[in-house]
Amino acid sequence: MACVKPDGSLTEVAVRALGELAGGGAMEALAVAKALGKPLFIARGILRELGEAGLVRAEGEAAAGSPATALFRLTDAGQAARETGRVVS
Amino acid sequence: MDTPATSPCIRLPRLGEPAPDFAAETTHGNLHLSDFAGTWLVLFSHPADFTPVCTTEFMAFAGIHERLRALNCELLGLSIDSVFSHIAWVRNIEEKTGARISFPVIADLDRAVATAYGMLMPGESATETARCVFVIDDKGVLRAMIYYPLTTGRNTEEIVRLVEALQTADANKVATPANWKPGDKVIAPPPRTQEDATARVADASLECVDWYFCRKEL
Numbered sequence: 201m202a203c204v205k206p207d208g209s210l211t212e213v214a215v216r217a218l219g220e221l222a223g224g225g226a227m228e229a230l231a232v233a234k235a236l237g238k239p240l241f242i243a244r245g246i247l248r249e250l251g252e253a254g255l256v257r258a259e260g261e262a263a264a265g266s267p268a269t270a271l272f273r274l275t276d277a278g279q280a281a282r283e284t285g286r287v288v289s
Numbered sequence: 290m291d292t293p294a295t296s297p298c299i300r301l302p303r304l305g306e307p308a309p310d311f312a313a314e315t316t317h318g319n320l321h322l323s324d325f326a327g328t329w330l331v332l333f334s335h336p337a338d339f340t341p342v343c344t345t346e347f348m349a350f351a352g353i354h355e356r357l358r359a360l361n362c363e364l365l366g367l368s369i370d371s372v373f374s375h376i377a378w379v380r381n382i383e384e385k386t387g388a389r390i391s392f393p394v395i396a397d398l399d400r401a402v403a404t405a406y407g408m409l410m411p412g413e414s415a416t417e418t419a420r421c422v423f424v425i426d427d428k429g430v431l432r433a434m435i436y437y438p439l440t441t442g443r444n445t446e447e448i449v450r451l452v453e454a455l456q457t458a459d460a461n462k463v464a465t466p467a468n469w470k471p472g473d474k475v476i477a478p479p480p481r482t483q484e485d486a487t488a489r490v491a492d493a494s495l496e497c498v499d500w501y502f503c504r505k506e507l
Contacts, residue, residue: 202318241363242317244324 203249209286213238217246218255218274218282226259226271247272255281301407308332308423308431309405315365316375317393322429329362329456330425331448334408336417338370338378342442346420347379348388349445361427362452364392368418369403372396413439422448424455461507474504 203214210218213236220235221227227235233243250256255278259271280288302309312321322330333350335343347366354364368375379390397403397418408418420437432455437443454465463475479501480486486500497503 239363241320241324241328245318245320248321248324249319 203246203255204253204287207286210281213246214250214255215282215285217243217250218278221256221272221274222279222282226273228269228271232272250278253281253287254278255287299404299407302405302423302431302434304431304434306431307429308425309402311395311402311405313367313395313397313402314372315393315395316372316379320365320393320395322425325363325365325425326429327427329357329360329427329452330365330423331357331362331452332365332367332406332423332425333443333448334367334403334406334418334421336414336420336439337368338374339381342440343368344378344382344386346442346445347382347390348386349442350392351388351390353445353449354391356449357452360449360452360456366392366394367397367402367408368394369397369400369416371398410436410438424448424451426455426459457507463505463507466504474506477503477505 203211203217205211216236217232220232224231224235229243229247230240232247233240236243236246238246247256247258251258251272255275256272257275259273260269274282277288308322310322312319335346337343350364350366357364375394375396379394382388382390395402400409403409403418406421406423408421410419413419417439419439420441420443422433422435422443423431424433426432433451435443435448435451450470453471454469457471457475458464461475463477466473466476469475474496477489477495480489489495489503490497490500492503495503495505
């Protein structure tokens with residue numbers, strides 16, 4: 201479920217995930233999964249990819265490697281990407 | 290042939306221990322084992338894309354996917370093929386048979402996952418994974434392994450039964466007898482003391498063959 205295409209534009213599911221986070225504040229992966237209509241493991245993969253791209257940051261126990269309890273929040277770069285549909289470098 | 294002196298020393302996974310971690314490219318994007326935390330997982334390998342026995346297996350795995358999901362269990366396939374091959378094969382299966390392949394498939398070109406899980410059987414094939422099944426529980430612990438040779442397609446009903454049996458054992462602190470199915474009687478844990486053994490055979494709620502062998506309804 202790639203989130204960022206080679207040209208820097210976002211995939212549809214990435215835009216939707218960022219939109220959910222923009223509207224919902226800090227969200228658990230399970231809430232993102234339900235909003236996207238995707239299995240939890242797919243939502244975790246999406247959130248990880250968005251995190252690696254600097255568009256989402258994990259809070260709480262996520263930094264300690266506990267994806268089950270992590271909260272995810274949009275970063276400023278994520279907000280910009282949501283508005284433009286691409287990663288702004 | 291490798292000799293003991295030249296063979297790489299690879300520790301195979303063991304039941305009851307954490308399943309080997311992985312990060313892998315799949316038909317559903319990059320996935321890590323930790324993405325499945327809180328969910329049971331059936332990780333299975335097949336020898337190669339676009340081969341007949343594997344195609345029948347993929348159709349059969351697709352057929353049990355929803356039943357596994359109802360058990361909070363996901364499916365994840367693997368072979369030593371590229372993600373492009375996987376995508377083409379999955380599309381071909383869907384087009385030719387109507388079976389929708391709804392689970393991800395790992396493209397393990399560098400054999401990292403296959404090696405970590407002991408899926409390679411050089412006596413059978415140097416380039417293909419055997420038909421392996423690993424049941425990993427919701428805490429990431431390896432709970433069951435099944436290995437089949439290249440010639441023989443797996444029985445996916447047995448895989449559903451295996452997950453149901455493991456979950457039943459966990460939930461009720463019991464064991465399950467041969468050919469157990471949901472609804473059948475289960476095996477009460479054997480007593481650990483003489484006093485418990487005496488009490489066991491007097492327990493009217495149990496159906497005992499002898500003190501060490503008692504069945505009960507759930």
